[in-house]
Amino acid sequence: MGESASPPSAPADRPARTGRPVAEAERITKKYGETVALDRAHIAIEPGETHALVGRNGAGKSTLVAILTGLQAPDDGQVRFAGAPAPRLSDRDAWRRRVACVYQKSTIIPELTVAENLYLHRHDRNRLGLVSWKSVWRKAAELLEAWSVDVDVRLPAGELGVEQRQFVEIARALSFGARFIILDEPTAQLDGAAIARLFERMRAMREQGVTFLFISHHLQEIHEICDRVTVFRDARHILTAPVAELSQGDLVAAMTGEAAGLRERRVRTPVPADAPVVLDAGGLGDGDVYHDVDLRVRAGEIVGLAGLGGSGKTELAETLVGLRAPRAGTLEVAGRRPRTGSVPESLAAGVGFVPRDRHHQGLVPLMSIADNATMTVPERLGPAGFVSNRRRDGLARDMIANLAIKTPGPDLPVTGLSGGNQQKVVMARALANDPRLLVLITPTAGVDVRSKEFLLGKVEETAGNGTGVVIASDELDDLRLCDRVLVMFHGRVVAELAAGWHDHEMVAAMEGVDLDA
Structure with missing residues (x-):
């Protein structure tokens, strides 16, 4: 039989609880050339807690995770698990x-079944040396049952939603015996209901002896799920404290080195009633997710589409940019009627787009910043379809300056950028064709406080130059920027809130609750 582990039990060599930290990194220094990624940084995670690690992009969080998981060695300092030195x-x-890490970018192989992903390279074999699939399926089902993960083990992993993939990845890590799990931006692609389920499972797993390191840019989540928090800034440890002792303002101040958090956004000047209409959608429906939606956006106006998962907001936004074809309704952009379901025609009509998931939809990882940022404007790069590297790089440098992208140059692969700077590249491409209509889906997901502020400021600046903007999001900070917000529930628009709404109004509308009833 192949190597296996009984789901609920720990391996024999896993240290018992001794009161020592489950994991600790002490005086960690790591350099990449002249760049100091970590400077004598430290962290200690106690048994059974959920410990938050926060900091702006570039603070050193990703480097610390790579060192805590054994993917990289520190130049100086020491990592210990339950008081014992880390393995080779x-x-x-x-x-x-x-230790195991569940990354924002899934490591699940979509072409394989859930069972195959759980026990990849650990398949039980029969006497003939062949894989015993019955045994694999049985063990996989027992593992998921032990950790209350309700997923069919024979289902192709590519059919799983983001939330299910995360639970499968956590279960896979636990099957090796690890009881210390790092969650890297686990909520970035989840709606409010899925986040609540994730937190519920985390609390249950903590009762079963699992310890979490929770990395997130959403400070309200830190207060909801975490016991203690460590803040990194500029590659250094700034503070570690119980979450209950710190306000969100205190955390922002520690992350930024400033006494205040996000600046108060000025009140936007109302868009004139006679401003030209840049988006006129009537009776849009796909026959499945959303139905009979009317949406008009004027030049310079920012309109929000709010809703939880399954509300239809994302699918509607993707229809506006040509990624989906509606079964009913009409769509007009700046006086033109692009063929629905056609991205090239939407681009030609003047639509710019920031997708929901920059990893899978927004970037080509092995390509440079210049190539990623300019791929929607080939006509500006050279005659007759030929690309002039000089023109491309010149245009990319202008975008880099305009979006304040931190990079040594346009030739750097986008994988070499932090999450916030990657999102800026996606935004740069969306703005490259000087769009008449800009559509953004959760544009600040997985970026730090200052990058969020910058990106939203750029959206506001773009609208100020006469572009109509649609923001589909359930992030309240994104929606606060909007002149008005259409709230969707079960595929239909159920409310329209003008600027100045209160959080409880928005949340209630998104949940389908009528506060006046």
Whole structure:
């Protein structure tokens, strides 16, 4: 039989609880050339807690995760698990028994079944040396049942939603014996209901002896789920304290080195009633997710589409940019009627787009910043379809300056950028064709406080230059920017809130609750 682990039990060599930290990194220094990624940084995670790690993009969080998971060695300092030195980097099995990370970008292989993903390279075999699929399916089902993960183990992993993939990845990590799990931006692609379910499962797993390191840019989540928080800034440890002792303002101040958090956004000047209409959608419906939606956006206006998962807001936004074709309704952009379901025609009509998931939809990872930022404007790069590197790089440098992208140059692969700077590249491409209509889906997901402020400021600046903007999001900070917000519930628009709404009004509308009833 192949190597296996009983789902609920820990491996024999996993240290028992001793009162020592489950994991600790002490005086960690890591440099990449002249760049100091970590400067004598430290963190200690106690048994059974959910410990938050926060900081702006570039603060050193990702480097620390790479060191805590044994993917990289520090230049100086020490990592310990339950008081014992970390294994050699080459001993991957020993690392897997101690720690696992569930990344924002899924490591699940979509072409394989859930069971195959759970026990990849650990399949039980029969006497003939063949994989015993019955045994694999049985063990996978027992593992998920032990950790209350309700997923069919024979289902292709590509059919799982984001929330299900995360639970499968957590279960896979636990199957190796690890009881210390790092969650890297786990809520970035989840709606409010899915986040609540994730937190519920985290609390239940904590009762079963699992310890979490929780990395998030959403400070309200830190207060909801975490016991203690560590703040990194400029590659250094700034503070560690119980969450209950720190306000969100205190956290922002620690992350930024400033006494205040996000600046108060000025009140936007109302858009004139006679401003030209840049988006006129009537009776849009796909026959499945959303139905009979009317949406008009004027030049310079910012309109929000709010709603939880399954509300239809994302699908509607994707229809506006040509990613989906509606079964009913009409769509007009700046006086033109692009063929629905056609991205090229939408681009030609003057639509810019920031998708929901920059990793899978927004970026080509192996391509440079210049190539990613300019791929929607080939006509500006050279005659007759030929690309002039000089023109491309010149245009990219203008975009880099305009979006304040931190990079040594346009030739750097986008994988070399922090999350906030990657999102700026996606925004740069959306703005490259000087759009008449800009459509954004959760545009600040997975970015830090200052990057969020910058991106929203750029959206406001774009609208001020006469572009109509649609923001589809359930992030209240994104929606606060809007002149008005259409709230969707179960595929239909159920409310329209003008600027100045209160949080409880928005949340209630998104949940389908009538406060006046």
